[in-house]
Amino acid sequence: MDAIAGHLNYWLIAVLFVVGVYGLAFQDNLLKKLMALNVISVSTIAFFLNLGQKVGAKAPILPGGVKGGEAAAYANPLPHTLMLTAIVVGVATTGVGLAMIYRIFKHYHTLEESEILKGMRE
Amino acid sequence: MNKSRPTTILDTCVRLIIPFYLVYAIYVLVHGHYSPGGGFQAGVVLAVSVILVQLVQDPNPRWGLGRDAAVVFACLGTFMYAGIGLLTMAWGGNMLDYGVLPLGEVEAEVRALGTLGIEIGVTMAVMGVFVVIFNLLRGEE
Amino acid sequence: MTRKLGYLSLVLLAALFIYVSLDLPPTGDPHSPPATHVSPRYIEKAYKETGAANMVTAVLADYRGYDTLGETVVVFTAGVATLLLLEGAFKFKKR
């Protein structure tokens, strides 16, 4: 039972990841694909944050610093830092993607990938 | 986008809210050492306040950032970060080793000051870039 | 047909992730490698070494400050990329 409780988060994250891959692979609309990409990156972020947890730990903020040997009482700050970076990268990529979608829509007047590819071949 | 005059209610609300946004952004930036917060969050709050004014008072916002000014903010903000790195190199340390900067006696305090400097740069960069992206995605001017 | 095979492979992918996750340290384990290898130094010494009570800020801006420079540059790149893609497009249209 404990094994399941301890790993349930990983399972949910796996499902989230696969949902993102589904959207990326099977949706035809470019905007939906971009959203699926965000779902994938959110699942990765959740995975890292999950690694930073400790049972009963406090937020890693303490004026005056922590005494030696008490590290277990505070959450691991490193994954949070890394994921701040990953979030920002995701936002930046989404911004560039939206700019490209804007250009594509202005020229092809559609966001369905199959129709755009047809338009490109002509 | 709706080109009609803003309604009085929206206009007044925005005028009331904006000062608090700005103060909150500065608080988030400066207090990043002691509580959740920091440059990215402060930059987003600042960008949101600019974007809010543009949304409500379109097409002629009375306050805000033009696209060119936003580009300058983005460039200089990021350059401020990298420039602090270059300064630490000029003072003989490794890149981003804030401890070597001649700002005080206690190394931890100097490092905290250096951290504050780069956070200000990050704030400017994030604000500039988000205003630019919003501005461009909104459409032609 | 290919669609169904695709769905099947997605289910298999999820099963693979779940199977592998059984070998990962359980959530919240204070003795897991991430909790014991590098991070204790951040938690114990961050305030003394960097002057920031918020350890996330200490790691973000000081210990791994170069990552954050890269991160800011990513944001900057996104801004310049949007400018290159959209600013010209509007101008060409007006002509």
Added chain:
Amino acid sequence: MTEQFPALIVVAPLVAALLVPLTARLSLAVTYCLILVSLMVSLTGALSALRYSLVEGAWHYYFGGWPPPWGIEYVVDPLAGIITSLVGLFGILVFFYSIPFLAGKEPREKGYFYSLYLLLLAGLLGIVATGDVFNLYVFLEISSLAAYALIAFGGHQGVVAGFRYLLVGTAAGTLYLLGVGYTYAVTGSLNMADLGNLLASLQSSRPVILAVALIVTGLGIKMALFPLYGWLPDAYSLSPPGVAPLIAGVMGKVSAYALYRLLYFVFKPGGPVLQVLDVVGWLAAAGIIVGSVMAIAQKEFGRMLAYSSVSQMGYIALGIAIGNAAALTGTLLHIFSHAVAKGCLFMVAGNGSWWGRRKISEMAGMSKAMPLTSATLVVASLSMVGLPPTAGFFSKWYLLMGAVEKGSWIYAVILVISSLLTAIYFFRVLEHVYLKKDPGASLGTPAEEGRSLRGWELAPSMLVPTLLLGLGILALGLFNAPFVDGLLKFSLPWRTW
């Protein structure tokens, strides 16, 4: 200042990129000087770091003064040194090459373009120099974002190609990050050297195997390994001709370098990792054949080169998969020979499109109109096919030796067959260039006004980089023995000297 060189390799173009959008509005001359100075500083840093690492061993540089594994470090060993030198050199040559293509644009547009160009370069250099797996991800994203935008700058079709590359490339980056997450979960470290030590006892743990698979998939997408190459033909052939040599020449190679570094210096093959490598080997072999066959079917010169890249990246992956000393030497040498040859060929393609001719059938008469470009095309084609004394021959030779040494005869047969296929499609191009008559006026004159062929066939800033890369192919071939003994030997994961 000399002790800062490892950081300056990356930081110089990075800082210049931040200023270029501003200076471009004021003065273009100042902008070009700034770009050139930053590229020179970067190249100087790379070369001196290379020299230092050959004499004293790997150069470790700690950012913020924090020692690893707590801080981020740059490690410039001989391998990183030569690859950063290669990328830096490409940066300067392609910068000159791109100037005429931007002649008609507005100054501020040029500013954005060169800012992204420098960011792409800084990202690639950062990937090579870093010794931290998460820092590698950050720079991977910088270079990718810049590359998406530059590809999308190539017109309406380019936007679609750029967007599709964005979807696939970002997914690849996320897969890589997830792989890093799995290794972090079982080790708690992000530093490459530290990870290498910690992972030694975890060779058969399931998360590590999954992490290897995820990282190979992620970087495999970036280097266009066989079933994952779908983004490449459009992205390479539709990107603006000014930067195509850089994108096609070094971007995939830097990912291949990252894969080599992670597999052989961090995960250190043994046990189940070898099975992942076997899969990579078979996929690479399939990619070599499929890429060549697809290249034969193409009508456009640029697309043919792009498919040929799929096949050539297969060689590099195959060498990584075979994994003995000869094969790895072949891989590293092929990274160089293919980067130079493919960069050169994309410059030839760019010269052709300057002249208004993109299709292979339209290239008839090129030998008259552009004798020097055509001569370079011959040299580069010989290198791609693998004939001595060009660089391509020696890299393929080492790969063949590696395959034979390991007893994998199928790989050896595939290497030989693929050379024949490559010969088919390159000699078809050469036939059109040298033997067919120019259909002339029916094709119309150069695509855009202001672009004409003058006495020296092209502007020197386009012609000289093309010729220099062509000479580079020959030099790499003629001096390959000192190159391998003096540089590449120190880049293998085992001490062989």
